[in-house]
Amino acid sequence: MNPKGAPRVAPQTAVAPAHPETSFADALRQGMNQAMEMDRGVILVGQLVDYAPGVFGSTTGLAERFGTDRVRDFPVSESAMTSLGIGAAIAGMRPVLVHHRLDFMLYSIDAIVNWLSLWRFKSNGKSSAPVTIRAIVGRGWGQGPQHSKSLHAWFAHIPGIKVAMPATAFDAKGLLLESIFGEDPVIMIEHRSLFGLKDAVPEVPYRVRFGRAALRREGSDVSLVAAGVMVPFALRVAAQLSEEGVSADVVDLRTIAPLDTGAVLKSVEKTGRLAVFDPTWGSFGMAAEVVARVSERLGRRLRADPLRICHPDSHTPMSSALETLYYPQETDAVKKIRSLVS
Amino acid sequence: MQCVTHEAILKAGRYSDVHLEDGEAEIAKRLYRFMLRLRMCEEALAREYHPADEMRCPVHFCVGQEAVPAALSLLMRDEDYLYCHHRSHGYFLAKGSPMEALFAELYGKSTGANAGLAGSQDISYAQRRFYSGAILAGATAIAAGTALALQMGRTGLVSVAGFGESATDEGIFWETINYAALAKLPIVFVCENNNYSVFSPQLKRTLLDNISERVATFGMVAKPIFGNDAMLVHRTLRDAVERARTGEGPTFVEAYTYRWSGHYGPASDDLVGYRAAEDLEAWKRNCPIELLGQALRSRGLLSETDSKTWTKEYEQEVALCFRFAKSSPFPDKPDWKSLNLSNATPQADKLLVDLDVAEFDAHQESVQAKGY
Numbered sequence: 001m002n003p004k005g006a007p008r009v010a011p012q013t014a015v016a017p018a019h020p021e022t023s024f025a026d027a028l029r030q031g032m033n034q035a036m037e038m039d040r041g042v043i044l045v046g047q048l049v050d051y052a053p054g055v056f057g058s059t060t061g062l063a064e065r066f067g068t069d070r071v072r073d074f075p076v077s078e079s080a081m082t083s084l085g086i087g088a089a090i091a092g093m094r095p096v097l098v099h100h101r102l103d104f105m106l107y108s109i110d111a112i113v114n115w116l117s118l119w120r121f122k123s124n125g126k127s128s129a130p131v132t133i134r135a136i137v138g139r140g141w142g143q144g145p146q147h148s149k150s151l152h153a154w155f156a157h158i159p160g161i162k163v164a165m166p167a168t169a170f171d172a173k174g175l176l177l178e179s180i181f182g183e184d185p186v187i188m189i190e191h192r193s194l195f196g197l198k199d200a201v202p203e204v205p206y207r208v209r210f211g212r213a214a215l216r217r218e219g220s221d222v223s224l225v226a227a228g229v230m231v232p233f234a235l236r237v238a239a240q241l242s243e244e245g246v247s248a249d250v251v252d253l254r255t256i257a258p259l260d261t262g263a264v265l266k267s268v269e270k271t272g273r274l275a276v277f278d279p280t281w282g283s284f285g286m287a288a289e290v291v292a293r294v295s296e297r298l299g300r301r302l303r304a305d306p307l308r309i310c311h312p313d314s315h316t317p318m319s320s321a322l323e324t325l326y327y328p329q330e331t332d333a334v335k336k337i338r339s340l341v342s
Numbered sequence: 343m344q345c346v347t348h349e350a351i352l353k354a355g356r357y358s359d360v361h362l363e364d365g366e367a368e369i370a371k372r373l374y375r376f377m378l379r380l381r382m383c384e385e386a387l388a389r390e391y392h393p394a395d396e397m398r399c400p401v402h403f404c405v406g407q408e409a410v411p412a413a414l415s416l417l418m419r420d421e422d423y424l425y426c427h428h429r430s431h432g433y434f435l436a437k438g439s440p441m442e443a444l445f446a447e448l449y450g451k452s453t454g455a456n457a458g459l460a461g462s463q464d465i466s467y468a469q470r471r472f473y474s475g476a477i478l479a480g481a482t483a484i485a486a487g488t489a490l491a492l493q494m495g496r497t498g499l500v501s502v503a504g505f506g507e508s509a510t511d512e513g514i515f516w517e518t519i520n521y522a523a524l525a526k527l528p529i530v531f532v533c534e535n536n537n538y539s540v541f542s543p544q545l546k547r548t549l550l551d552n553i554s555e556r557v558a559t560f561g562m563v564a565k566p567i568f569g570n571d572a573m574l575v576h577r578t579l580r581d582a583v584e585r586a587r588t589g590e591g592p593t594f595v596e597a598y599t600y601r602w603s604g605h606y607g608p609a610s611d612d613l614v615g616y617r618a619a620e621d622l623e624a625w626k627r628n629c630p631i632e633l634l635g636q637a638l639r640s641r642g643l644l645s646e647t648d649s650k651t652w653t654k655e656y657e658q659e660v661a662l663c664f665r666f667a668k669s670s671p672f673p674d675k676p677d678w679k680s681l682n683l684s685n686a687t688p689q690a691d692k693l694l695v696d697l698d699v700a701e702f703d704a705h706q707e708s709v710q711a712k713g714y
């Protein structure tokens with residue numbers, strides 16, 4: 001039981017108890033370390049990856065252990081970096097690319113959209129490029145419009161790319177390993193404000209599969225569907241709602257491409273109400289997709305209009321006063337969801 | 343650096359420097375045969391393209407630009423990788439990919455190199471490590487990534503990127519040149535400078551026509567050459583491939599050449615008025631096949647009988663390829679998902695443990711900590 005008394009659901013698969021408490025950043029580092037141990041073809045490429053602080057702690061120590069050939073600093077040339085990753089993957093390697101901020105990765109949008117995503121398709125499955133791209137998204141402390149964009153919906157829109165959005169340290173490690181040793185290109189959206197979060201992370205190299213959502217909390221009145229940084233947010237909202245007698249399912253999508261439609265439908269079938277938490281703009285986004293999929297299947301059985309909790313359709317402001325107004329606040333979300341139920 | 347420009351080549355008129363060094367007779371004959379086969383393949387495709395309209399995809403013919411693929415066909419090993427641009431047929435054949443798979447691909451048939459998914463400008467033949475793509479410079483950087491893998495694996499293999507001079511208008515091209523030089527990658531960049539991006543000439547797009555000079559400032563060996571002298575192209579690329587194989591690093595070869603057909607399709611686009619008719623005529627007088635043919639004939643290395651035999655051989659091959667392509671079935675309705683994503687995860691199955699957990703404490707203070 002946690003301090004606020006939120007009920008926990010049982011693990012879906014038994015995990016041996018007493019795994020070490022590990023932060024999200026450290027879980028990523030651990031996963032990377034294990035991947036590099038298991039397969040010499042795994043390399044890590046990104047700006048500053050071979051310096052002591054690494055990428056917010058997620059790469060620390062890897063260069064010392066595996067050398068700067070495999071843990072490779074790269075010039076400020078994101079476009080070439082992504083394409084190099086593609087070419088290395090075609091020749092059998094398992095490259096992991098990392099961007100301190102997703103915004104910089106946009107230099108390589110041609111490589112991702114015109115090459116990486118369709119490589120398997122246009123070769124008729126004869127060639128593949130299993131590249132893992134870690135894209136970190138900033139939030140708060142004045143990150144402003146060029147350090148805070150979570151463009152997961154862009155990538156999920158494109159066939160041939162998988163998109164992961166881990167919300168927990170456990171998932172960060174498991175999805176990273178699954179991405180590296182899977183056969184498809186993956187963009188892993190990592191919200192920077194999750195990097196300090198801790199949970200129990202097994203030491204073995206384990207996998208978290210794509211397209212399998214996790215039910216983080218069980219309730220009966222409303223389904224809260226979330227991904228990435230909005231998962232802990234939705235869980236806290238659910239805890240507050242429970243104090244007011246409203247019980248909520250919290251579905252953590254974990255990956256949005258593929259998206260576990262079945263898990264969402266199952267929850268909404270039970271509750272008849274849907275609120276989607278998406279850490280970006282509302283228009284044409286992941287939340288819209290979830291609402292659409294639910295509406296197509298359960299539209300007439302919904303007991304209230306579906307709700308999206310997103311950012312305003314505006315770029316991110318710097319001032320902390322404006323950030324508070326820009327990012328969704330728990331109390332607002334609680335109020336909106338309460339009105340769905342009453 | 344020896345200075346080569348399109349202007350200088352036109353000014354010089356008919357090229358007369360094709361020569362054979364000791365021991366190059368066999369190489370010369372093989373180059374000639376490759377170019378003849380490619381030319382006949384392209385001309386036959388061009389004749390058939392309209393009005394039949396059975397090849398329903400953009401095709402960029404490489405008539406006039408046969409020398410570079412011919413040289414590569416002799417220099418590349420099966421295990422080497424070749425990436426090229428949309429004018430792909432010469433490179434496709436250079437890597438030893440089967441001609442019938444090319445024809446069937448253009449016809450959109452299930453027996454095509456990519457079962458009709460790619461067409462001419464995106465064709466690949468992974469079995470021979472050959473790949474192409476239409477977004478100009480993208481493949482140059484991908485080729486460098488493959489070179490990185492070959493270098494890290496200490497394979498002694500090379501990666502070759504073939505592209506047109508327009509690709510050097512793109513930023514990613516220069517990023518790639520920088521990194522290939524920095525990391526001493528085992529790659530050969532071969533730029534077919536045909537002077538035109540569709541209609542737009544190089545000097546309308548850059549103030550100076552000095553691509554090789556610019557590449558050299560990155561610390562890379564750069565060699566601008568007359569690209570219709572197949573012997574010179576072969577020698578230059580041979581040295582470049584050798585440098586890459588032995589770990590000496592990348593080379594940039596700029597082969598000046600000219601496309602005879604329009605940018606795409608078999609019809610001339612000269613009505614647009616973007617190039618002078620006499621330029622095309624001058625370049626036709628510098629036909630790479632004819633230049634080499636003459637050098638061979640003058641040395642008694644190419645007889646009338648040879649020409650007839652080979653021509654007949656390639657006519658028959660092309661006819662068979664058409665028959666194969668036309669008689670092959672169209673693809674069935676595919677499973678769209680498995681075309682785009684893998685159905686299996688063999689590596690992950692082997693290496694990773696299945697575990698799952700739903701437990702998570704959302705009330706940790708660090709969630710709200712400083713975002714940076």
